[in-house]
Structures are given as C-alpha cells and as structure tokens.
Amino acid sequence: MSAISIGQAVILGVVEGVTEFLPVSSTGHLKITEGLMNIPVDDKSVVAFTAVIQVGAIAAVLLYFFKDIVRILGAWGRGLRHRDQRYHHDYKFAWWVIYATIPVVIVGLAAKPLIEGPLASLWVVAASLIVGSGLMWAADQMGRHKRGEDDTTLKDAMLVGSSQILALLFPGFSRSGATMSTGLILDLDRVAATRLSFFLGIPALTGAGLYELKDAVGAGADTTPLIVGTVVSFIVAYASIAWLLKYVARHSFNAFVIYRLIVGAILFALLGAGVLNA
Numbered sequence: 463m464s465a466i467s468i469g470q471a472v473i474l475g476v477v478e479g480v481t482e483f484l485p486v487s488s489t490g491h492l493k494i495t496e497g498l499m500n501i502p503v504d505d506k507s508v509v510a511f512t513a514v515i516q517v518g519a520i521a522a523v524l525l526y527f528f529k530d531i532v533r534i535l536g537a538w539g540r541g542l543r544h545r546d547q548r549y550h551h552d553y554k555f556a557w558w559v560i561y562a563t564i565p566v567v568i569v570g571l572a573a574k575p576l577i578e579g580p581l582a583s584l585w586v587v588a589a590s591l592i593v594g595s596g597l598m599w600a601a602d603q604m605g606r607h608k609r610g611e612d613d614t615t616l617k618d619a620m621l622v623g624s625s626q627i628l629a630l631l632f633p634g635f636s637r638s639g640a641t642m643s644t645g646l647i648l649d650l651d652r653v654a655a656t657r658l659s660f661f662l663g664i665p666a667l668t669g670a671g672l673y674e675l676k677d678a679v680g681a682g683a684d685t686t687p688l689i690v691g692t693v694v695s696f697i698v699a700y701a702s703i704a705w706l707l708k709y710v711a712r713h714s715f716n717a718f719v720i721y722r723l724i725v726g727a728i729l730f731a732l733l734g735a736g737v738l739n740a
Contacts, residue, residue, distance in 0.1 A: 466511060470499055471687035472694050475515055479698025482519040482667075483660065483706055485598060485639030485718050486725070490587040493633060494729060497584055497738045509578050513674035514688055518695035520668045523660055526703050530661075551612060555661075558616050562623025563665045569627045570670065581631060584733055584740045590634030591726035598643045599719045605646035611654040618648050622655075623662045634726070637663060642715070652710040660703070 466474070477495050481488040492512050501508055524531065537552030547553060570577070580586075625644040629637035638659050645655025732738045 466501060466508070466687045466691075468687055468690050470501065471511075471515075471691035473499070474511070475518065475691040475694025476698050478512075478515050478691070478695040479519055479522070479700075480702050482516060482695070482699055483523070483638050483663075483703055485636050485642050485715065486722055487587070487591060487594070487629070487634045487636035487639065488516070488519075489629070490591055490634035490636070490725075493582070493584055493587050494725075494738075506578060509582065510674040511688065511691065513670045515671075515691040515695045516667050517671035518692035519699035520664060520671065521696050522699035522703060523664055526700060527660065554616070555614070555619070558614075558619035559623075559661055559665060561616070562619040562662055563669075565620075565624045566626045566630060566666050567669065570630055570666075573631060577630065582633065584729060584738060586632055587634035588726050588729040588733065590632040590636075591722045591729070594628075594632075594635040594639050594643075595719045595722040595726070598639050598715050598722075601643035601646040602652075602715045602719075605655075606649045607646070607651040609648070609650045609654065611650075611657055614650070614654070614658060618645070618650070618658070619662065621648065622658055623666075626662070626666055636722075637667075639718070639722075646715075652715070653707065656707060656710050 474492060474495060477491050478488055481491045489512065496502075496508060534552045534556050537547070537550045538556035540547040541550065541553035541556075573581075622641045622644045625640040626637050628640045629635045641659035641662060642652075642655045645658050646652070648655075650658065729738070733740055
C-alpha cells in the first residue's frame with residue numbers, strides 16, 4: 463500500500479463514499495479507479511485498503527441511522543432481559559440481522575484466496591456490472607412494491623443478507639444492488655428494500671474492514687493514506703445516503719441499470735484495447 467499516495471487516497475475515498483450504498487458496485491468502481499491510477503488491484507495491501515476505508519462509509523450509516531439503531535438495540539436489550547418484550551418487531555429484527563450476516567461471513571472467510579486472487583480481475587468486474595444490471599432491472603419490474611419495512615420477516619432478512627455473497631464473490635455485482643434487488647423480488651417497496659440493505663450491510667462491512675485492518679497496517683504502509691481515505695469516504699457517504707433515500711422514494715432503479723451497463727461496456731472496451739490491465 464506504499465504505492466497509494468495521499469492524493470490517491472482522497473480519490474479512492476470519494477469513490478468509496480459515493481458508490482458504497484448506491485447499487486453500482488463500490489468494489490468495482492474502486493478497482494477501476496485503482497487500475498486507471500496503475501495501482502495493482504490484486505495486491506493484498508490494496509485489497510486491505512479498500513476494505514478499511516469502507517469503515518468510513520459504515521460510520522456514515524451509523525450516524526445517519528443513529529436513532530433507528532438505538533431503538534433497535536434498545537428493543538433487543540429489553541427482549542434479552544424480559545421474555546414479554548420479545549414480541550416486538552425491533553427485537554426480532556436485531557436477531558435477523560445477526561442471522562443474516564452469518565452466511566456471508568462463512569463464505570468470505572472460506573473463499574478469501576479466490577476473492578483476493580482470480581475474482582479480483584477487472585474482467586469479472588465488467589461482467590458482473592452487466593449481469594447485475596439485468597437482475598436489478600428484472601427485480602424492479604417483477605416487484606409489486608407493496609410491503610413496507612414493518613412487514614419484513616426472518617425469511618426476507620436471510621434471503622437479502624445471503625445475496626451479499628454475490629457481491630463478495632463477483633466484484634462489480636454490487637452488495638447494495640444484490641440486496642436491494644432481492645428485497646424488490648420479495649415485494650418490498652423501494653425505500654424498505656434500500657433501508658434493509660443499509661442495516662444488513664453494517665455488520666458485514668464493519669467486520670470486513672476491521673478484519674483487513676491488520677493486513678493493511680501489517681503491510682508496512684503509512685497509516686496516513688488509510689486515515690485520509692476513511693475520513694473522506696465518511697463525509698461523502700453520508701451525503702450519498704441522504705440523496706439515495708430521497709431518490710428511491712420517487713424513482714425506479716432504471717438510471718442505475720443504464721449507468722452500470724454503460725460502465726460495464728466501457729470497461730470491456732478498455733480491457734480489450736489494453737488500456738487497462740485486468
């Protein structure tokens with residue numbers, strides 16, 4: 463990671479903050495950006511840097527949804543102490559988030575060599591951007607958008623949480639895109655699907671960032687780029703979250719689908735022409 467300068471860390475922090483929660487693939491955009499700046503995308507320290515600056519984006523979620531998180535954790539704590547409080551939806555939801563995180567943790571640890579190796583290729587990113595676009599478009603068309611956040615169930619949480627595996631294995635697919643699309647297929651409305659995606663992403667992304675932190679620092683890298691990238695991603699991500707929730711309340715996901723298709727096609731062209739090294 464010594465190859466990442468402070469200026470590059472700022473750029474990567476902006477890219478992370480803008481794309482982490484939009485259904486366009488933050489990992490894919492980071493890898494593309496790293497490729498354009500001649501930063502090796504499969505270098506372990508670079509992979510670690512990418513995971514660590516996600517903590518900034520997660521901090522933005524924690525701040526933005528602070529009241530909701532306090533309410534949910536409060537209900538969970540009361541439920542643990544008092545059996546008669548376990549009927550509350552927030553108590554159940556807290557457990558669902560925990561359960562839904564387990565599959566992606568298991569796959570993440572088991573497939574770590576593949577994720578940091580062959581699957582880190584920009585060819586995979588390009589293909590995943592396009593395939594993920596098809597899924598997102600189909601989900602938005604199929605979904606009846608009739609269920610709100612209070613209608614979510616354990617089944618919803620498990621299916622949406624497990625869909626994060628697609629983005630984990632295929633960078634470019636987009637964690638947000640996969641989870642939101644799954645939520646839409648389950649007939650959640652766009653806002654409910656988006657908020658569920660946020661909540662389910664908190665433990666998975668935070669855990670990944672903290673897990674990779676030791677590799678990032680252990681690689682002998684200057685911690686300054688890490689701090690700069692993380693702070694920038696926090697600021698930009700907060701604004702991105704606020705914008706996205708307002709956007710999905712009034713619009714479909716078609717703009718994201720079109721954008722992903724364009725980026726995927728351009729990436730294929732750049733790779734084919736040898737402008738970018740996969």
